[in-house]
Amino acid sequence: MATEFAHEQWSSRRAFLLAAVGSAVGLGNIWRFPYITGVNGGGAFVIIYCVCIIVIAIPLLMAEVAIGRRGGQSPIGSMQKLIAENGRSRFWTSLGWFSVITPTVGLMYYSVVAGWTLDYAVSAMSGTFSGYDAKQSGDGFNAMTANPARMVFWQGMFFLLTIGIVAGGVRKGLEKAVTYLMPGLALILVALVVYSAVTADFSGALRFMFNPDFSKVTSSTILMAVGQAFFSVNVGVGALITYGAYIPRKVSIPNVCGIIAFADTGVALMMGLIIFPLVFSYGLQAGEGPGLVFVTLPIAFGQMPFGIVFGGLFFVLMAIAALTSSIGMLEPAVSWLVEHKGFRRVPVTIFTGIGIWLFGLGALFSFNILAGFTPLDHFPLFEGKRIFDLIDFVTANVLIPVGGLLIALFAGWMMTRDSLAAELGLDQATTFTIWRWLVRFVAPLAIVAIFAANIFGN
Numbered sequence: 001m002a003t004e005f006a007h008e009q010w011s012s013r014r015a016f017l018l019a020a021v022g023s024a025v026g027l028g029n030i031w032r033f034p035y036i037t038g039v040n041g042g043g044a045f046v047i048i049y050c051v052c053i054i055v056i057a058i059p060l061l062m063a064e065v066a067i068g069r070r071g072g073q074s075p076i077g078s079m080q081k082l083i084a085e086n087g088r089s090r091f092w093t094s095l096g097w098f099s100v101i102t103p104t105v106g107l108m109y110y111s112v113v114a115g116w117t118l119d120y121a122v123s124a125m126s127g128t129f130s131g132y133d134a135k136q137s138g139d140g141f142n143a144m145t146a147n148p149a150r151m152v153f154w155q156g157m158f159f160l161l162t163i164g165i166v167a168g169g170v171r172k173g174l175e176k177a178v179t180y181l182m183p184g185l186a187l188i189l190v191a192l193v194v195y196s197a198v199t200a201d202f203s204g205a206l207r208f209m210f211n212p213d214f215s216k217v218t219s220s221t222i223l224m225a226v227g228q229a230f231f232s233v234n235v236g237v238g239a240l241i242t243y244g245a246y247i248p249r250k251v252s253i254p255n256v257c258g259i260i261a262f263a264d265t266g267v268a269l270m271m272g273l274i275i276f277p278l279v280f281s282y283g284l285q286a287g288e289g290p291g292l293v294f295v296t297l298p299i300a301f302g303q304m305p306f307g308i309v310f311g312g313l314f315f316v317l318m319a320i321a322a323l324t325s326s327i328g329m330l331e332p333a334v335s336w337l338v339e340h341k342g343f344r345r346v347p348v349t350i351f352t353g354i355g356i357w358l359f360g361l362g363a364l365f366s367f368n369i370l371a372g373f374t375p376l377d378h379f380p381l382f383e384g385k386r387i388f389d390l391i392d393f394v395t396a397n398v399l400i401p402v403g404g405l406l407i408a409l410f411a412g413w414m415m416t417r418d419s420l421a422a423e424l425g426l427d428q429a430t431t432f433t434i435w436r437w438l439v440r441f442v443a444p445l446a447i448v449a450i451f452a453a454n455i456f457g458n
Contacts (some may be wrong), residue, residue, distance in 0.1 A: 008170035013251045015171075017259055018178040020065075022324030024234040024264040025185070027113055031293050031319045033277045036228050040221050043212035048222055048267070052229035053265050054329070056446050059256040060235045060404060061439040063411035066423040067095075068244020069253065070415075074336035075099030075241045087336035088377065088414050095410055098403040099238030100336050103329035105399065106237065108360035109391040111162075114322035115155035115364075116294060116313050119144055121219040124301060125312035132302035141295050144369035156357065158319075162326045162354035166334055167346045170246050174327055181320050188317045189267065192274045195310050200277030200343055207270050208286065216344055222455075227450045231396070233264050236404030239328030242335050253424050267321075277306070293318070330356070363388040381455070397454040405447045410438035 010016040037045055070085075071078020076096035083092050123129065128140070144150060165177040196202060234240060275293070278300040279286050285296070301311030330353060337348045362370065366386035375390075375438075376382035382390060411420065417436075426432040 009246045009248055010175060011171055013248075013256065015175045016247050016251060017181070017256055018182045018242065018265075019174055019324075019328070019347045020240060020256065021263045022178045022182050022185075022321075023243065023328030024241045024260055024325075026234070026321050026325030027110070027117075027318065028228075028232050028234075029264065029268040030318045031113070033228060033232065034271050035292040036224060037209065037272055038276070038279075038292060040224055041213065043210050044214050044217045045225055046209050046272075047212050047222055048225035049229050052226050052446075053261055055232070055438060056183065056226065056443050057229045057233045057235060058257055058261045059435055060230070060408060060443050061233055061240065061261060062253055062424060062435065063439050064235055064240045065244035065247070065253050065257060066420065067407065067411060067415075068241035069247045069249075070419065070423050071241075072245050074245070075238050075332055076336050077339055078241060078245060080305055082415065084408075085419070086415055088410075092406070092410055092414060095406040096241075098236075098399060098406060099241050100332045102236070102395065102399040102403050102424045103238045104333050104356060105391060106395040107356050109359070109363040109395070110322070110326065111155050112364050112388065113160055114158045114319065114326060115151060115384055116144070117322055118157055119150065119154045119260070120294065120298070121312055121315035121319055124298070124315050125308060127308050129298040129307065129311055130301035132299050134299060137295050137298045137302075138291075140298065141291070144156070148365060148368045150362070151364050151367070155206040157361070158323070158326070159248050159353055159357045161323055162330055163349055165323075166330045166353070167349040169345055174331065177327065178324060182323055185317060185320045185324070186392050187272050188269050188313050188320070189274075190315060191311060192317065193270050195306075196274050196277040199281075199305060201280040202277045203275070204280040205273055207268070207278035208280070223453045224448060226446050227454075230400050230404060230447065230450065231400065232268060233261055234325070234328070236263050236400040236402075236407060237329065238332045238403065239325075241330045245335075254426065256282070268291070276406055305356065314403060336381045355362045387393060397451070401447050401451045401454075405444055406449075408443040408447065412436060412444075424455040436439045 010019065044226060068075070068078055071081045074082065076093065076095070076099075079093050079096035082088075083090060123140075129137075132140070165173045168176065169175060194268055196205070227231065230236070247256075275297065276286060278284070278297065279292075282300045282303060284299065297314070298311070301307040301314070304310070330349070333352050334349050337352065338345050339344050341348075356375065366373070366388035370387060372384075374386055376385065382393070417432075420436070421432050424432070424435070427436060
């Protein structure tokens with residue numbers, strides 16, 4: 001156990017915030033939030049989602065970052081140190097392993113969708129979507145996914161970018177990248193919101209997103225909001241334990257976690273204000289589902305003024321968000337290998353990245369070469385699921401919830417009150433008591449509810 005390994009640290013609070021917000025803001029905000037909101041009817045879902053961010057996501061976010069900074073190492077090394085410090089069972093090392101395995105497995109399929117964003121950015125800027133109707137858009141998406149060479153190329157390009165950034169280390173790689181990528185993402189986001197406000201049905205989008213109709217709320221709506229809040233800020237994936245290990249002691253964890261959650265939620269809401277005006281202006285369906293971005297929006301971009309420019313910017317925005325998340329997904333495994341195995345960062349990053357890419361080809365080929373391959377059909381829960389679907393299902397419905405549950409239980413019940421209070425800097429007893437109650441009881445119950453709904457509801 002390499003308990004004395006010394007990692008680099010972020011050069012400033014701003015650097016950590018940019019990296020953490022970048023890790024949290026990903027395809028879950030850009031792709032998933034708009035279609036989940038559309039399927040669940042808009043305003044009421046948005047309000048429930050925002051409440052869940054406050055009472056579930058932020059307390060868990062604070063717990064995850066506190067574990068990382070207290071441990072000061074990779075997720076596995078941090079857990080080994082905290083187990084010794086608090087006199088707990090070695091069972092809790094499993095939290096460290098989950099925090100390395102989950103992002104590694106998730107990156108295998110996440111990179112496939114990220115590759116689509118690069119492909120669509122080029123297609124949009126080249127005018128491919130001009131004059132698109134519904135059939136052409138659907139056929140275009142199917143043609144892309146049916147072409148293995150095309151998908152391998154774009155997924156490979158995405159991995160090259162991710163590997164290049166992570167290989168540079170904390171300051172020369174991660175920090176330098178987010179210093180440019182996150183302001184770029186913010187500028188594109190604001191430009192697209194302004195464009196939607198000027199050219200599309202912005203008032204309709206505002207009514208849809210912020211005029212709640214609670215009569216349409218069901219138990220499923222609430223669970224979807226809890227799940228989206230949980231996954232949106234990247235809790236349970238492992239990146240924030242790793243990033244937390246690089247935070248200087250002077251940085252306030254509650255403050256930065258509040259900013260991360262606020263920024264993450266703001267991006268999700270702004271994406272709604274970009275997408276829904278276009279959807280309503282061009283007679284498209286808000287409840288389209290997962291195809292909302294890749295099938296429905298190209299129709300709007302093909303018809304709107306300056307659609308080539310703004311369609312290109314939209315998919316560049318998606319690509320940047322995917323990239324800032326992917327570097328946080330690759331970093332935990334690299335950090336552990338450098339820390340515990342003594343490898344040099346550059347070769348181990350290349351080796352690990354290529355390994356994940358190769359294993360991820362199974363997910364990519366699920367749309368073409370292996371389209372009919374559903375290996376676990378003899379299990380009812382997995383019947384009809386391709387490799388891509390299996391990795392997606394296991395990551396989202398098993399690995400992330402279990403990792404989040406372990407974070408809540410360890411921080412809430414296994415760490416001492418004094419060590420937690422010192423790490424979080426919560427001087428007021430009432431504030432700390434409320435936080436601990438949320439982590440001990442509310443968050444675990446919410447995670448178990450999500451887990452049960454996803455497993456037994458399928």
